[in-house]
Structures are given as C-alpha cells and as structure tokens.
Amino acid sequence: MSVDAIDRVIKNAIDVMENSKYQLFEICESVRAERDALNNELQQVIDEATKTIDTVDRFEVEYRRSRIRLTEVSRDFKRFNEEDIRLAYEAATQLQAQLAIYREKELHLKARRDDLQKRLKNVDKQLERAETLVSQLNVVLEYLSGDLNQVTRVLESAKNRQLLGLKIILAQEEERKRIAREIHDGLAQTMANVVLRTEITERMLAKQAYNAVKEELSDLKGQVRGGIEEVRKIIFNLRPMALDDLGLVPTLRKFVQDYEEKTKIRTKFEVIGKEMRLPSGMEVAVYRLVQEAFSNVMKHANASHVALELTFQQQMVKATITDNGGGFIVDNIDKKIGQGSHYGLMGMRERVELLEGRMELQSTVGAGTKLSMVIPVKESKEE
Known part of the structure; x- marks a missing residue:
C-alpha cells in the first residue's frame, strides 16, 4: 500500500x-x-x-x-x-x-x-x-x-x-x-x-x-x-498498601477472597515453594497481571471456579490461573492478538515480556482455560 x-x-x-x-x-x-x-x-x-x-x-x-x-x-x-x-x-x-x-x-x-x-x-x-x-x-x-x-x-x-x-x-x-x-x-x-x-x-x-x-x-x-x-x-x-507492608502472597490472598465475594465465583489460592519477597516493582507487576487475568475470567469465561497457583523458585516466580469456563480456540486468539485485537491479553503478554518472562495460554472449548506466566527473579543490587 x-x-x-x-x-x-x-x-x-x-x-x-x-x-x-x-x-x-x-x-x-x-x-x-x-x-x-x-x-x-x-x-x-x-x-x-x-x-x-x-x-x-x-x-x-x-x-x-x-x-x-x-x-x-x-x-x-x-x-x-x-x-x-x-x-x-x-x-x-x-x-x-x-x-x-x-x-x-x-x-x-x-x-x-x-x-x-x-x-x-x-x-x-x-x-x-x-x-x-x-x-x-x-x-x-x-x-x-x-x-x-x-x-x-x-x-x-x-x-x-x-x-x-x-x-x-x-x-x-x-x-x-x-x-x-x-x-x-x-x-x-x-x-x-x-x-x-x-x-x-x-x-x-x-x-x-x-x-x-x-x-x-x-x-x-x-x-x-x-x-x-x-x-x-x-x-x-x-495501590494496595498491603503489597508494601505484607508482600505479594497476603495481598493476593485478600484479593482472591474479595473476588469470590464480589463475583460469586469459587476461588482457590495455593502457594508452592518457599515464599519470598520480590522487588517492589515486580510484586506490583505480578499483582496487576493476576488481577487482569481474574478480570478476564469474570468478563469472558462464564466460569464457576477459578484457581491461582503461585510458585516460588530461587530464580523465578510462576503464576498459573486456571478456570472451568467455556474455553476457546487458542490459535484464533493468537491471530487476533497479532492483528491488534484482544488488548487485555496483548497487554499482559507485553508486560510479561518487559519483565523478560514468558506467557503460555492453553484452552479447550468447553473445558476451561489455563494461563501461565513465568517471570525470572534477579538478585536485587540493594541486597
């Protein structure tokens, strides 16, 4: 053109x-x-x-x-x-x-x-x-x-x-x-x-x-x-002040409880590995990513249950959100993201990549969706 x-x-x-x-x-x-x-x-x-x-x-x-x-x-x-x-x-x-x-x-x-x-x-x-x-x-x-x-x-x-x-x-x-x-x-x-x-x-x-x-x-x-x-x-x-005072896990636990009360969608939150404090900016980023993922479940998935699994390892943190909603064809969503649609998922992917991480999306029509975000944790210079 x-x-x-x-x-x-x-x-x-x-x-x-x-x-x-x-x-x-x-x-x-x-x-x-x-x-x-x-x-x-x-x-x-x-x-x-x-x-x-x-x-x-x-x-x-x-x-x-x-x-x-x-x-x-x-x-x-x-x-x-x-x-x-x-x-x-x-x-x-x-x-x-x-x-x-x-x-x-x-x-x-x-x-x-x-x-x-x-x-x-x-x-x-x-x-x-x-x-x-x-x-x-x-x-x-x-x-x-x-x-x-x-x-x-x-x-x-x-x-x-x-x-x-x-x-x-x-x-x-x-x-x-x-x-x-x-x-x-x-x-x-x-x-x-x-x-x-x-x-x-x-x-x-x-x-x-x-x-x-x-x-x-x-x-x-x-x-x-x-x-x-x-x-x-x-x-x-x-700005959840609990992030600064208590850390990521207690803040997410409170968010999940409030989410269940507000949406009437049953929730489950599980922490795997030894809980540790992350850099302040990273804790905010992970919290916002989980918040966006749960918001997508409420708006689009028509689910009755959603689970959050937060895994801590020495050099990375992984957040996995699973729901039992209607699901979708992942290839079609990827094409729409590439064409500039689905700004929510595109924004999440961009934010994960800015943190040098990766995001994986798995879904089957009628069998729910699984979203995984892996973010590397680098040692803080202040420490």
Whole structure:
C-alpha cells in the first residue's frame, strides 16, 4: 500500500472522526444543560421540602395544643359553653386537615427529590460515556494527525507495540473516569446526603426532638462509615498498601477472597515453594497481571471456579490461573492478538515480556482455560 493511499485513508478517517467529535460535543453540551436544569430543579425541591418540613413541624405543635385545648374545654362545663367547645373542635379539625395536606405534600416532595436524584445519576452516566468517547477520539486524532512517514514506519515495523501504547493511553483515561465516577456516585453522594441530614438534625435539636435526633445521628453514623469504606476501596484499587507492608502472597490472598465475594465465583489460592519477597516493582507487576487475568475470567469465561497457583523458585516466580469456563480456540486468539485485537491479553503478554518472562495460554472449548506466566527473579543490587 503506497504512502499516498495511506495518506488518503488517514485524512478521510480524520475528517469522519472530526465530524463525529463535534457531534459528540453537541451531545455533551445538551446533556450538561439537562444536568444543570435537573440540579436547579432538585435544589428547588430540596428547599421547598425543607420549608414544608418546618411547616409540618409547626402544625404538629399547634395541633397538639388544639387537642389539649379541646380536652380542657370539653371537660370544664362550668367555665366553657357549647360555643367554646364548637370553636375548639373546629380549630382542631382545621389544623388536622392542614397537617394532613402538608404531610402529603412532604411525601410528594420527597418522592420527587428521589426521582430527580435518580434521573440526575442517569444523566451523569450518559455524560460520562459521551466524555469518554470524546477523550478516545481525541487520542486517536492526535495519533493519526502525526507525521505520515512516522505512521508508515509504525505500520511497517512496530504496529502491535504502538497499538498497545494507544491502548495504554486509553486505559489511563478510562481509569481516571472510573475513579471520578466512583467518587461522584459513592463518596460525593454520601457526603451531600450527610450535609443535608445534618441540617435537618440541627432543626430537630432546636425543637428538642431528641428521639428523632438520635435516630438521625445513628443513620448518619452508618452513612459516614459507608463513605469511609468507599474511600478505602478506591485507595486499595489504586495501590494496595498491603503489597508494601505484607508482600505479594497476603495481598493476593485478600484479593482472591474479595473476588469470590464480589463475583460469586469459587476461588482457590495455593502457594508452592518457599515464599519470598520480590522487588517492589515486580510484586506490583505480578499483582496487576493476576488481577487482569481474574478480570478476564469474570468478563469472558462464564466460569464457576477459578484457581491461582503461585510458585516460588530461587530464580523465578510462576503464576498459573486456571478456570472451568467455556474455553476457546487458542490459535484464533493468537491471530487476533497479532492483528491488534484482544488488548487485555496483548497487554499482559507485553508486560510479561518487559519483565523478560514468558506467557503460555492453553484452552479447550468447553473445558476451561489455563494461563501461565513465568517471570525470572534477579538478585536485587540493594541486597
């Protein structure tokens, strides 16, 4: 294929992607406008709900007083006549009706608030997907807009490695989006709810509704604990601190246990040989490779059991992941990896090769898959 033909293909691809990018920009702006409108409406509903709650509290106090007044008037016939009783009864009835109306309004506003929060969450997800597509297009456009001679050399000499580099960039963007989404959907929502309920609790304290305050504080404590747990999960996913403190084996054991609880796939972890600490970078690499392999099992294998076998020898460490899933034809997967597909397996193979190791894949349709990664361990200069 000539350079001119490649140039035309790339330019046409760039034009199509530029047009698509602008369309996605318009979609993003439309979704942002909808999100802003929902945010404003939600704030109005929250403000109105707050006022309604105050009104309900006030009517409840007045209604209790009117009931006490009616009781007093009904019992003391010497001081009060039938007209007094009638007026007290009408006042109590009117307050009761108003209280019922505002209670109904309070329920309606709370339901409306919950609905708006759900819609806002869906809109945020749509915006996040659109922004992800824009980010991916920008990466591809930047890649394709470079020097044509360089692109030609890439196509001729190092296609797979460059595609992997592109995939790594995209993966980094996806990871940033995922972290932002986890914080927004989890911790940020929890903190916003804590602030709102704290304000309600302050008003309850002013009215000396101590039992309600106690219940509210108990719920708040549970929400804060949930927020702390979310933060710990995010931190662990970014960098398991147990790797530095305890080493590879305890960290993998915890990962396997969490994996089983999350996916309901039965797991088994076995260590062969004398456990030893590896260089910090190598422990992280092995952990990420196992993490990626288990993720592939969850996404593609349709397995009910997965086993991890970690073998330590004097000059190498071997990780073997076996599942009882549907399996596949290895030759077909190898061809797709060579053509730039299956970035997960390609990325794993590249990382193993960067560590001067080797990766072997064995699978049979209907009989599961076995993935082995052997990584040499060199003596640390620091030791």
